[in-house]
Amino acid sequence: QKEVEQNSGPLSVPEGAIASLNCTYSDRGSQSFFWYRQYSGKSPELIMSIYSNGDKEDGRFTAQLNKASQYVSLLIRDSQPSDSATYLCAVKRDSNYQLIWGAGTKLIIKP
């Protein structure tokens, strides 16, 4: 079992719809959770971080964390073609500098 798992996709969503990306993790000691976006041929960039159970909203993006079930998700409302990218989930263990990365989910927003 991988420490951080994501469905590789591709996930195809019509423009204007809600895109839902999921990530599960195995280490219950994990404390910090991150979503990075990576456009094709580009480097990852941080779009959301979440530390507490529940929802965190930032514009069209909502991160959801459920530590009991060990999953974190990212919702993108009103999806745009420019949201088409690979979304990487990263998890930080307690008292550890290192991020553990999922392999990413490729999202395609169809006009």
Add this chain to the structure above:
Amino acid sequence: GAGVSQSPSNKVTEKGKDVELRCDPISGHTALYWYRQSLGQGLEFLIYFQGNSAPDKSGLPSDRFSAERTGGSVSTLTIQRTQQEDSAVYLCASSLGGATIEKLFFGSGTQLSVL
């Protein structure tokens, strides 16, 4: 500079040659990471620097790989006697460290191709 700078952006080399990859982090960022990303794969951790010291070298794939960081700034990743399986994008990232250590800023990467 404004962001993390990596050079070269592309490197084509022959099997058995040595290569050196450079990373110039954001000024003031004490934490520096090297990752490797193969096509369609996630990020593979290689090494982490805090200042000039490397408390964790556990991700280096073999003793052909080494890295150093001088002056708490520029880092170089050296791969000796390159092999075809070394072909990948090598990404450098930096962060302020401390409480925000996990908020990484990435360079544009070096695409390494070993023929």
